[in-house]
Amino acid sequence: MKSERGIMKYKDFIYYPFKKGGFGKGSVIIYHNDDVKIVPGYPSIKRLVLLSKVPEHFPEGVSVEEKMNGYNVRAMIVGGDVAFITRGGYLCPYTNARLNTLYGEKVKALLEELPPGSFLAGEVVGVENPYVRVKYPEAPYFDYFIFDIFVKTEDGWRQMPVEERHEIVKRHGLRSVRLLGTFESSEAPLKIKEIIDRFDKEGREGVVMKDPEYKRSPAKYTGSYTNIGDIREGMRYPFDEGKDYLFPRIVREIFKVYEEGLSDKELERRALELGMAILKPAVESLKEVAQGETLFERFVLRFPHEEDLEEYLNYTRSLGVKVIVEEKWEEGEWIVVKAKKFKNTSNVYRSMLKSGQTPLD
Amino acid sequence: MKSERGIMKYKDFIYYPFKKGGFGKGSVIIYHNDDVKIVPGYPSIKRLVLLSKVPEHFPEGVSVEEKMNGYNVRAMIVGGDVAFITRGGYLCPYTNARLNTLYGEKVKALLEELPPGSFLAGEVVGVENPYVRVKYPEAPYFDYFIFDIFVKTEDGWRQMPVEERHEIVKRHGLRSVRLLGTFESSEAPLKIKEIIDRFDKEGREGVVMKDPEYKRSPAKYTGSYTNIGDIREGMRYPFDEGKDYLFPRIVREIFKVYEEGLSDKELERRALELGMAILKPAVESLKEVAQGETLFERFVLRFPHEEDLEEYLNYTRSLGVKVIVEEKWEEGEWIVVKAKKFKNTSNVYRSMLKSGQTPLD
Numbered sequence: 001m002k003s004e005r006g007i008m009k010y011k012d013f014i015y016y017p018f019k020k021g022g023f024g025k026g027s028v029i030i031y032h033n034d035d036v037k038i039v040p041g042y043p044s045i046k047r048l049v050l051l052s053k054v055p056e057h058f059p060e061g062v063s064v065e066e067k068m069n070g071y072n073v074r075a076m077i078v079g080g081d082v083a084f085i086t087r088g089g090y091l092c093p094y095t096n097a098r099l100n101t102l103y104g105e106k107v108k109a110l111l112e113e114l115p116p117g118s119f120l121a122g123e124v125v126g127v128e129n130p131y132v133r134v135k136y137p138e139a140p141y142f143d144y145f146i147f148d149i150f151v152k153t154e155d156g157w158r159q160m161p162v163e164e165r166h167e168i169v170k171r172h173g174l175r176s177v178r179l180l181g182t183f184e185s186s187e188a189p190l191k192i193k194e195i196i197d198r199f200d201k202e203g204r205e206g207v208v209m210k211d212p213e214y215k216r217s218p219a220k221y222t223g224s225y226t227n228i229g230d231i232r233e234g235m236r237y238p239f240d241e242g243k244d245y246l247f248p249r250i251v252r253e254i255f256k257v258y259e260e261g262l263s264d265k266e267l268e269r270r271a272l273e274l275g276m277a278i279l280k281p282a283v284e285s286l287k288e289v290a291q292g293e294t295l296f297e298r299f300v301l302r303f304p305h306e307e308d309l310e311e312y313l314n315y316t317r318s319l320g321v322k323v324i325v326e327e328k329w330e331e332g333e334w335i336v337v338k339a340k341k342f343k344n345t346s347n348v349y350r351s352m353l354k355s356g357q358t359p360l361d
Numbered sequence: 362m363k364s365e366r367g368i369m370k371y372k373d374f375i376y377y378p379f380k381k382g383g384f385g386k387g388s389v390i391i392y393h394n395d396d397v398k399i400v401p402g403y404p405s406i407k408r409l410v411l412l413s414k415v416p417e418h419f420p421e422g423v424s425v426e427e428k429m430n431g432y433n434v435r436a437m438i439v440g441g442d443v444a445f446i447t448r449g450g451y452l453c454p455y456t457n458a459r460l461n462t463l464y465g466e467k468v469k470a471l472l473e474e475l476p477p478g479s480f481l482a483g484e485v486v487g488v489e490n491p492y493v494r495v496k497y498p499e500a501p502y503f504d505y506f507i508f509d510i511f512v513k514t515e516d517g518w519r520q521m522p523v524e525e526r527h528e529i530v531k532r533h534g535l536r537s538v539r540l541l542g543t544f545e546s547s548e549a550p551l552k553i554k555e556i557i558d559r560f561d562k563e564g565r566e567g568v569v570m571k572d573p574e575y576k577r578s579p580a581k582y583t584g585s586y587t588n589i590g591d592i593r594e595g596m597r598y599p600f601d602e603g604k605d606y607l608f609p610r611i612v613r614e615i616f617k618v619y620e621e622g623l624s625d626k627e628l629e630r631r632a633l634e635l636g637m638a639i640l641k642p643a644v645e646s647l648k649e650v651a652q653g654e655t656l657f658e659r660f661v662l663r664f665p666h667e668e669d670l671e672e673y674l675n676y677t678r679s680l681g682v683k684v685i686v687e688e689k690w691e692e693g694e695w696i697v698v699k700a701k702k703f704k705n706t707s708n709v710y711r712s713m714l715k716s717g718q719t720p721l722d
Contacts, residue, residue: 048719050714050717052717057717238608238615247599247721248719250643254643255647255719258644270636270640271636271641273636274636275635276636278632279615279618279628279632279635282615283618286616352410352411357580358410358612358616360609360612361405361408
């Protein structure tokens, strides 16, 4: 369990994120009106790098769902209210305010059909959030797509079968990630390849493969659009995301090139794309810093109440993240802000430009 | 100080490499015929990534020496004999046997001119070694190029000025790394740029810049040939060298592209080279493993005596490195072996090919 510093309040909730113990990374204990709940960490999903191996992982067939590019949020009823918990085990005030306004009652109604202590997990997507901003035609601003329901059992949780989950989510007026098909194991590699090729063109992240009854552990697969695109995004800030993004995504691409049996010409095209994704954004942001600028990400957030905005700013400060509000205005019921999040890469770049020296060797 | 496991014997020497304490990484205590000596770690040299900053680091001018691509070996007299110590603080039996045969007497004579406890440092280069194999026209097989002499003083060591060092090395029939020039600080960036551009064409690593009197700490600079070439070499074995080579070398290239002010076209060329250096060797070695092969490096070593070979093989085993002798023959006075060093990447690749799964996410 984390130290006192880890205790965060969000309105009526008190919660302790804890990293160790039997519930995995991102698990939390939440208190609310004398109700004490444990929300286990969202289980990490193994990643496949060879589609040809899908039949071995899912010999009885596989349901394929879209893996959306946003951030993972779990929801559980605590003390009669719904708490929305990020992957790391935090109650982000922005996420809670926005999701409660949008879907609080519906999520509550869904979870009330299930044993107490059940929870669901979904992806927050769209451009109006502080974490991962990707514009989906089906969710340009802010939305929530459910991909898992964990039903409380006597000694833990079971994951609700795919079809049943889609049905209950729909019935409650909530949204699910897309079910792209359920395939026999032998046809799955080709079918998934077709989906990934289409997704690479459409700029979509990838898929999660699931045994329809959750008898086997799920697996994910992403295409080149994501592997290389993540590097391109991350390398605007090499000393923030960039350095961590590089190696794992390059390894995925190595296996993708191998499995696709690319010709020399095609390999060159992929290599150019990768090389540009690494060098170009990094050199561009270096030029900006050399011209005296500071690197930041800019985004728009929309809060139901002034106090939600304040809670959110306190929260970012408590995590050591520097977010400042550039503009603020009212739009109907909403408090809208344009905000900036500062990047550590500015400081590293500045010091390197001053000394001409690298901190890395 | 390392535990008992760290104690290695090489013929008459007993030595303890130690990582902590006041003498830095790679320092050792050596015993030999009741003579106890400390050899401090070779100091790490800061790396510049902007040549425009050279004048600030060397306001009184700078001597530029070639940085050769081999491995760093220090030499000190202990108990009347010369011990050759690798960067990590080991007495590699191959290196000792070969260097003693080649230069033992000369190094001893040089060091005997200096106060006891003085030592020198140089680069072992050529293709006949187990570590870094680069063919230099001036040293195709095995040679030793001295680049530093540490003269013992009352409370430590001082580095011998550049000209004086070159003179004493030459006088003893030993070789120095090339002194490429001593420049005024204002002209240094352009002069070094010219050297690096020539070195990039010739396939040479880079330069070390030194205040001629060692009044300021030295600095190194490498060109694109080395930054990208290291990645190309390393990515044959992504899970051995590859993953560590990537980020620092990419950062050097980012600053190089920025300082050179590359056009879009030139940036694309550099990006293609980088992308190919990352993907191509990795995919090639993956194909080899998929075809049932095991990845290894192959090299030729030349020992004065059979017992030196045995010492060397015991030594590699004690370090947990798998080296096997494929062929062995006599050539005049020499025992020559063709050896293989196995790479961990084979095991990681094999397990990934079997499961289709990445260990990294």
